[in-house]
Amino acid sequence: MTEKALRLGTRRSKLAMAQSGQVADAVSQVTGRPVELVEITTYGDVSREHLAQIGGTGVFVAALREALLRGEVDFAVHSLKDLPTAQHEGLVVAAIPEREDPRDVVVARDARKLTDLPRGARIGTGAPRRMAQLNAYARTHGMEIETVPIRGNVDTRIGYVRSGELDAVVLAAAGLHRVGRIDEVTDFLSVDTVLPAPGQGALAIECTADNADLIAALAELDDPFTRAAVTAERSLLAALEAGCSAPVGALADLLADGQIVKEMRLRGVVGTTDGSTLVQLSTTGPVPETHEAAMALGRELATEMLAQGAAGLMGERAH
Numbered sequence: 102m103t104e105k106a107l108r109l110g111t112r113r114s115k116l117a118m119a120q121s122g123q124v125a126d127a128v129s130q131v132t133g134r135p136v137e138l139v140e141i142t143t144y145g146d147v148s149r150e151h152l153a154q155i156g157g158t159g160v161f162v163a164a165l166r167e168a169l170l171r172g173e174v175d176f177a178v179h180s181l182k183d184l185p186t187a188q189h190e191g192l193v194v195a196a197i198p199e200r201e202d203p204r205d206v207v208v209a210r211d212a213r214k215l216t217d218l219p220r221g222a223r224i225g226t227g228a229p230r231r232m233a234q235l236n237a238y239a240r241t242h243g244m245e246i247e248t249v250p251i252r253g254n255v256d257t258r259i260g261y262v263r264s265g266e267l268d269a270v271v272l273a274a275a276g277l278h279r280v281g282r283i284d285e286v287t288d289f290l291s292v293d294t295v296l297p298a299p300g301q302g303a304l305a306i307e308c309t310a311d312n313a314d315l316i317a318a319l320a321e322l323d324d325p326f327t328r329a330a331v332t333a334e335r336s337l338l339a340a341l342e343a344g345c346s347a348p349v350g351a352l353a354d355l356l357a358d359g360q361i362v363k364e365m366r367l368r369g370v371v372g373t374t375d376g377s378t379l380v381q382l383s384t385t386g387p388v389p390e391t392h393e394a395a396m397a398l399g400r401e402l403a404t405e406m407l408a409q410g411a412a413g414l415m416g417e418r419a420h
Contacts (some may be wrong), residue, residue: 110174181300235378296350336399
């Protein structure tokens with residue numbers, strides 16, 4: 102008698118299906134059970150409004166979580182950057198697998214890099230965080246660009262460039278990797294130019310808190326370094342009291358001496374979407390050994406950023 106298939110709740114987008122498929126294979130290997138994908142439509146998928154207006158984080162997550170709590174699926178896969186920072190009652194993030202490339206990338210016409218774009222170039226992105234940093238970069242490097250709010254899936258966004266409507270779009274490297282389109286990237290943006298969204302490139306595998314057997318099995322897919330890094334990033338975001346509609350970027354990375362990992366560096370940025378004001382700081386400390394230590398790293402940096410005036414920038418929402 103073969104064991105009953107585990108049901109994995111996923112959004113229907115090509116990217117969600119691709120990343121859920123990869124997780125399904127991994128879960129199948131650690132549990133020895135087949136995994137079937139259950140497609141769930143979320144409000145974020147059907148709404149045509151800009152993400153900043155419909156509440157940013159959570160719009161892609163709520164329907165999946167409801168399905169989990171109703172027992173319609175056994176576990177769900179989220180892009181971690183879509184997950185609200187507050188812990189959900191009754192659910193647990195059982196695994197955060199090793200992170201994909203966290204950087205943002207440019208897909209531009211004529212294979213151009215960010216620095217080669219023509220004067221007045223129109224660059225599409227749905228994220229105020231990217232707008233703030235791109236506009237700030239342009240200001241300090243004597244470039245003239247116009248950031249244009251867009252949404253839609255990878256095909257739609259790259260389509261704006263192919264059709265000539267936009268000169269370039271900015272996307273997450275991780276998403277393009279997962280749908281097999283990384284070769285269309287014309288420029289990988291250094292994190293010194295654009296800090297990614299907190300948790301970008303990482304996935305969260307969530308199940309109900311009372312499913313001890315599944316929690317134990319999924320835990321085998323957890324990457325402790327990725328978990329520590331994204332916990333610090335999301336703690337910073339939570340302490341700045343920002344949803345993803347606020348222009349916050351954060352990245353924690355490991356600093357190694359040869360083969361030995363010595364420390365974790367956390368960088369954070371918040372700014373006005375026009376790029377006229379940015380508060381950008383970093384802190385370095387021992388690699389957090391516990392959830393609490395990772396949370397503390399994020400809170401400490403947020404406190405410093407607020408002292409430097411970050412709070413005044415948080416009221417900005419993309420229009």
